[in-house]
Every structure is written in C-alpha cells, then in structure tokens.
Amino acid sequence: MEVLDYHKLKIFKTVADTKSFSKAAELLFLSQPTVTLQVKKLENYLGITLFHRDKKGVLLTREGEIFYKYISKILEDYDLLEEGLSDLKENLQKTLRIGASTTIGDFLLPDILPEFLKEKKDIKISLFVGNSKEIEEGILSKTFYIGLIEDEIHSSKYEIVEFYNDEIILIASKNTDIPEEIDVKDLKKYKFIFRETGSGTRNIVEKNLEKKGIKIKPDIEISSSNAIARLVSNTDYLSFVSRLVVKNLLGTQLKEVKVKGLNLTRKFYCITQKNIRLPKIDREFVSYLLNLK
Structure with missing residues (x-):
C-alpha cells in the first residue's frame, strides 16, 4: 500500500x-x-x-x-x-548547504569561506554551483537554504539582501591589437563569447547593451567562466566577465578593454525562502556575508 x-x-x-x-x-x-x-x-x-x-x-x-x-x-x-x-546531539557534524551561481561559487566563495570556517571545525559544506535560475529553484525546493546569485530578482517568495559589489569587464587576449578603449557602437565589429542563457552575468550585459541600442549575438556560448577566459586568451574573441574571474590573468594573458559609456557594476545577492526559520549555522553564515569588508 x-x-x-x-x-x-x-x-x-x-x-x-x-x-x-x-x-x-x-x-x-x-x-x-x-x-x-x-x-x-x-x-x-x-x-x-x-x-x-x-x-x-x-x-x-x-x-x-x-x-x-x-x-x-x-x-x-x-x-x-x-x-x-x-x-540535541552535541557531537553531530552539521552541514551548511549553499547554492551559488557560477561566478560566486567558482571565484568568490573559495576566498571567503576559509575565514568563516576557522572556528567551526565540526561544520561540513555542501555547495551546488549553477546559474542564477537554478539557484532560485533550489531555494524554493529547499535543496539548500541559502542562495548566492549575480542576477537581481523581483519575487515575493524570497528574502533578498545585497552582500557584495562586483564589476563586469570586457576582456581580450593580450596578443590582440584591439585598442585599450573602444566606443560602445564598435562592439558589433568583434566576435563574442557569452555565458549560457540563464547566467546572471549574461543577463546584466544584455540588459545594459539593450539600453544603448546594441544587440550582440554571441558566436560561442559556454557555461564555464574559466573556459571562456582561456579561450579568449588564445583567440581574437572578446567576452564580458566578472573581474573576479580574470583578476590573476590581467596583464599576463588577458587585457581589459574599456568601453566608452558602458559601466557594468552589479550587486551579488543572498536569497533565502521567505517565512522560514533558517538553521543556526545558516543564520551565522548570512550574518558573516553581510559583514564582509
């Protein structure tokens, strides 16, 4: 039965x-x-x-x-x-379950988690990395209680707080002869690699370009920011990525190209499901995020 x-x-x-x-x-x-x-x-x-x-x-x-x-x-x-x-179980190892969009999961959390874990040796971490849409869905299904995303959302289903300022920049190979600064209208002259549909980075880039009357159809779509950076460094393709992704490659393999009239800054958001009580360790981690320098 x-x-x-x-x-x-x-x-x-x-x-x-x-x-x-x-x-x-x-x-x-x-x-x-x-x-x-x-x-x-x-x-x-x-x-x-x-x-x-x-x-x-x-x-x-x-x-x-x-x-x-x-x-x-x-x-x-x-x-x-x-x-x-x-x-009630004093010696039980607790698990902090986090869902993070790709840029945050791959390039920010590895830098900030060690400090949080210093005095919490009994804590386990379970991290799911996906695009912003997948993180929203994971919060609703309670696969994890904390979601960290790059894309602003407007929904009454979530508690949403800002916790980090990020910058998206245009990158090119160090070996290309592209000028250090170009006009936004000149973007159409170049070949582009974009993240996949649903990516917070892509959403913000496309929305801001649309405001300038520019629409770019990418020649290549890749779901890995690391792969994008490596491909750009070896080709004449351009791409918009978080500065976090390429901070160790600028000046050696990659260069930043300034775009006149285009300033791509954004917030990273911590989202939790509305009207639920978070476990203690999750509450401590959210508090830690909000106090990041």
Whole structure:
C-alpha cells in the first residue's frame, strides 16, 4: 500500500516549484523516470491529477494547488523537527548547504569561506554551483537554504539582501591589437563569447547593451567562466566577465578593454525562502556575508 512519505512529498514539491520533471530530478540527484514514477504513485494513491502540461511547462491542477498548500507546511515542520532533534546531539557534524551561481561559487566563495570556517571545525559544506535560475529553484525546493546569485530578482517568495559589489569587464587576449578603449557602437565589429542563457552575468550585459541600442549575438556560448577566459586568451574573441574571474590573468594573458559609456557594476545577492526559520549555522553564515569588508 502506498503512503504519503517524506520522499514522495519532497519530489512533488520540487516538481511544482521548478515546473519541470527534469529540473526536479537534477536538483534531487534522481533520474527523471524516478521522479515521474513517484509523482504517479502519489496521484494513484490520492485518486487525483496533480499536474498538467502547457506551453509554460508543468503546472499544478486545482487539486494540485490545494495539495501543495498543505504539504508545504508539512515539509517545513518536518525540517524544523529535524533541526530540533539535531541540536540535541552535541557531537553531530552539521552541514551548511549553499547554492551559488557560477561566478560566486567558482571565484568568490573559495576566498571567503576559509575565514568563516576557522572556528567551526565540526561544520561540513555542501555547495551546488549553477546559474542564477537554478539557484532560485533550489531555494524554493529547499535543496539548500541559502542562495548566492549575480542576477537581481523581483519575487515575493524570497528574502533578498545585497552582500557584495562586483564589476563586469570586457576582456581580450593580450596578443590582440584591439585598442585599450573602444566606443560602445564598435562592439558589433568583434566576435563574442557569452555565458549560457540563464547566467546572471549574461543577463546584466544584455540588459545594459539593450539600453544603448546594441544587440550582440554571441558566436560561442559556454557555461564555464574559466573556459571562456582561456579561450579568449588564445583567440581574437572578446567576452564580458566578472573581474573576479580574470583578476590573476590581467596583464599576463588577458587585457581589459574599456568601453566608452558602458559601466557594468552589479550587486551579488543572498536569497533565502521567505517565512522560514533558517538553521543556526545558516543564520551565522548570512550574518558573516553581510559583514564582509
């Protein structure tokens, strides 16, 4: 006989939050057939249809919306129960689960985490690195409680605070003869590498170029900032990247190209799901972020 166990409820909520069976499977480290099967078992047990598909993706039915409302509270209470029991175990190693967009996860966290961990030798770190959209989805599904993203979002589902100032710069190979400063209109003369769609860096670059009446169709799309930097250093392609990505390569393999009238600065944001109580270690890490110099 099927039961409404935590595992099935967690899968259902993740599918509902991400509006995708495949994305839910990725976030939960399960196969898509497993996710589909568990949702089907839930529907059979309840005798209702929980999801329907349309052009926007996988959406909740009316019955699914009612079910979602109640199981969200159940899962939250379950998480609080686990936290309360864990606090009773003095020697239990605790895990700080963080989701970070690529630039932050690859180039900022490695510099700032060691200081936070100095006096916390019993803490484990679980870090998921993806693009900003994936981090938002991970927060909603409670795969992790803390999300660090490069892209500003406007949603009532999250608590959002700024914690870092970043700069996006245009880079070229040190060996190219491109001028040290160019006009924004001249950007169309060059070949570009961009991050993938959904990347916070790409979103900010495209929005700012659009304000200048410039639209660039990239010749290459790559999901790795490291790979972009290496490819630019060996070719005549240009790319917009965070200064964090190339700070050790400027002047040796790469050079910065100033663009007249284009100033790409941005904030990094810490997001958490609204109206939930974070575990103690997560609260301590958020406080640490907000006090970064």
